[in-house]
Amino acid sequence: MKAVDMDEVSFSYDGNSVFRDVTIHIDEGDFVAVIGPNGSGKTTLIKIALGLLRPQAGGIRLFGTPIESFKSWELVGYIPQKGDFERNFPGSVDEVLALKGGAIDKKTLELLEIERLGKRRFSELSGGQQQKVLIALALSSKPKLLILDEPTVGVDVQALQNFYSILKKLNKERGVTILLVTHEVGMIQSYVKSVLCVSREFSCQGKPENLEDILKEAYGKSFDIHHHKH
């Protein structure tokens, strides 16, 4: 079954077309990096897939169910962009982790290396720690699909590699389908299974091995990709 199906989706905002007839299919178990130039509509695409924005045309299905009637939200874990969170949120990490009403097993906390942070105030954690707490929150409903929108902005290289390793483990060992919006093209080749490139008028999907070609198609020029070791 496909985790995400978007068929001929068109979306415009204030009369400006963001997408036209975009078709995207994400298989269950895939680990997909969503890349594209700034303003290409990556976040919009994610929000449409989740039903947070309604397209003018086209159909969206999550796990085979049309988004309009989709009710199994425990199957989905979503982590929006960092700036979208309440900066002064006074809750502790334990309180944040309980927000979706699910329970998080000790193993997950250890995998994310946040087992000792429970009593700390969420707003006082480092960017990397906050992202790990958010992943744990997203995982608390035992989702089959994890969607992350630029989760590593402001995270240092070491934490970045650790973060990608965790995502890879979740995908490989727990079979979680991952859809990751990112600008870190140097990282994704080593971790993801496929790359989805979106740009206003088109989308293209391919294997990370063909990243150079995908980037050329999206940005209209060649890139020298610096690979991170892991």
Added chain:
Amino acid sequence: MVGSILGYEFMQRALVGGALVALTCASLGVFLVLKRLSLLGDGLAHVALAGVAVGLLTGIDTVLSSLVLTVLGALGVNETIKRTKVYGETATAIVLSVGLGLAVLLIGIAKGFNADLLSYLFGSILALNTSDLTIMAIVLAISLVSLAIFYRKLVLMSFNEDIALTSGIDAQFIDKIFIIVVAMAVVVGMRAVGILLVSALLVMPASAAFQLAGSFKKTILYSILISLACVEGGIISAFYLNLPPSGAIVMLLFAAFVLSALWRKISSKKADRAVSMTRA
């Protein structure tokens, strides 16, 4: 000292009413501040003024008329935020202006109730009657039940609305319930400290509690405790110093905010120093 205060029935009612309003406003205020709707109380209070004017003009009970108009104003803010590209603060400012404009119009049409209006502008906690206390108790019960039912969902919505929506939460419905409860709190708060100062009861205890607490539940608890202390302290000090109670309450709330902000600053400096000493 307190014994002599309690010898007066009007003071007993003021202390009970103050506690009821403090509990209601302080618990709701935490969510209001986090939702960046701190001025909503102020905006709705001005709509409540128009409601009072309608009541005085038509002979309808002023609590009822202000309750109806304030709830409508609250729903207006909610719909404006959801359906237009206007920010919450702008929607609040619009509703505030409309409420005040309507009130001025009605006051102009029906001359002669300026003296009555003054008690609504600055509160009349010393003049509360049993029916006021009953309404305050009902509004407190409604607030606490709503918060108990929707607590986790409200906290998640305050944290991030998109996560709430993609967790299957009907955020629009909960927002409506919340804003209606806030409107009710504004109307009963208006009786205590007046239209001009009611937003202080919603915003200041929560803002002080944010400085002190390390968890969400403690934030609500501290907000309630600070509010109770300041409201009761304000009423008692007003009695002995012959001051207007609403002004005394707000000044105490301000002092609580300043002290808690200072405490936060000092404790975070201490923590920073401890970290740098550990590194050295």
